[in-house]
Amino acid sequence: MRGVFLDTxxxxxxxxxxxxxxxxxxxxxxxxxxxPEEIAARINEADVVIxxxxxxxxxxxxxxxxxxxxxxxxxxxxxxxxxxxxxRNIAVRNVQGYAGASVPQHTLALIxxxxxxxxxxxxDVTAGRWTRSPIFCLLDxxxxxxxxxxxxxxxxxxxxxxxxxxxxxxxxxxxVAESFVGHRQADRIPLQQLLAESDVIxxxxxLSEQTxxxxxxxxxxxxxxxxxxxxxxxGGLVDEPAxxxxxxxxxxxxxxxxxxxAEPPPVDHPLLAKDIPNLxxxxxxxxxxxxxxxxxxxxxxxxxEEWKKGEMG
Numbered sequence: 001m002r003g004v005f006l007d008t009x010x011x012x013x014x015x016x017x018x019x020x021x022x023x024x025x026x027x028x029x030x031x032x033x034x035x036p037e038e039i040a041a042r043i044n045e046a047d048v049v050i051x052x053x054x055x056x057x058x059x060x061x062x063x064x065x066x067x068x069x070x071x072x073x074x075x076x077x078x079x080x081x082x083x084x085x086x087x088r089n090i091a092v093r094n095v096q097g098y099a100g101a102s103v104p105q106h107t108l109a110l111i112x113x114x115x116x117x118x119x120x121x122x123x124d125v126t127a128g129r130w131t132r133s134p135i136f137c138l139l140d141x142x143x144x145x146x147x148x149x150x151x152x153x154x155x156x157x158x159x160x161x162x163x164x165x166x167x168x169x170x171x172x173x174x175x176v177a178e179s180f181v182g183h184r185q186a187d188r189i190p191l192q193q194l195l196a197e198s199d200v201i202x203x204x205x206x207l208s209e210q211t212x213x214x215x216x217x218x219x220x221x222x223x224x225x226x227x228x229x230x231x232x233x234x235g236g237l238v239d240e241p242a243x244x245x246x247x248x249x250x251x252x253x254x255x256x257x258x259x260x261x262a263e264p265p266p267v268d269h270p271l272l273a274k275d276i277p278n279l280x281x282x283x284x285x286x287x288x289x290x291x292x293x294x295x296x297x298x299x300x301x302x303x304x305e306e307w308k309k310g311e312m313g
Contacts, residue, residue: 058084095299099287104162106286110256117141147171152198155205207234226253235259254278
């Protein structure tokens with residue numbers, strides 16, 4: 001059987017152990033990137049296709065007569081036309097849980113960065129402001145002490161729970177928003193209450209019809225003045241122009257995002273403007289520790305091996 005990996009650059013495979021993947025099928029073709037016009041030719045004779053972000057729409061799927069398995073090298077499957085795959089009886093498998101250590105670590109780093117304003121102070125030091133200071137330190141940017149503050153979690157799956165655990169280790173009080181699917185639980189509170197009481201809000205919910213642009217003008221206005229917003233989930237959760245306005249107005253104390261609605265973002269993206277205060281943007285790399293990427297790749301291999309057992313058994 002033949003396999004094709006369409007976007008290995010998203011995984012930086014040279015840093016990982018790929019031996020199990022290479023042994024999983026008779027032949028592999030690896031491509032660092034694949035443009036839309038290259039997809040058809042590359043998967044035409046493939047039995048198995050791996051894609052992280054390359055879109056496999058109905059035309060691509062229907063144009064691959066031998067295709068039997070699509071492995072999404074990620075958690076989300078929104079880049080695959082699931083209806084088209086089902087119509088062809090093509091299995092689609094994703095990988096979950098691989099970033100359970102990396103994403104909470106990154107989230108905590110963003111919270112700490114915003115609270116301590118270390119990015120602003122580092123910029124001041126490199127600009128020579130400390131050298132010119134008449135006193136021994138700089139006190140220009142307000143620092144939030146996290147102990148005793150309220151950490152609001154929206155989306156309480158594995159990642160949300162682990163971020164909550166890290167917050168408690170800093171002596172923060174954890175508040176959890178009610179589920180969007182209507183499950184009432186005694187230890188959760190209405191979203192509006194969470195917005196009003198949280199000093200830090202961290203998003204960990206999936207992107208859906210219910211949560212798209214969840215963080216809009218009204219959401220931001222309802223947040224506690226001076227609060228911090230963290231998003232390591234999905235860019236589409238946030239109305240980005242509204243967030244820019246809330247930061248410029250001073251209503252929010254800061255925001256840190258690892259995801260944007262368009263990735264990579266265009267040069268005129270509203271959150272890339274240079275006049276937005278206390279905003280940190282990292283390039284969707286909360287998940288990219290070597291250990292996390294290895295777990296992801298191992299998960300893909302496991303999916304292939306389990307599929308082969310079902311095919312041959």
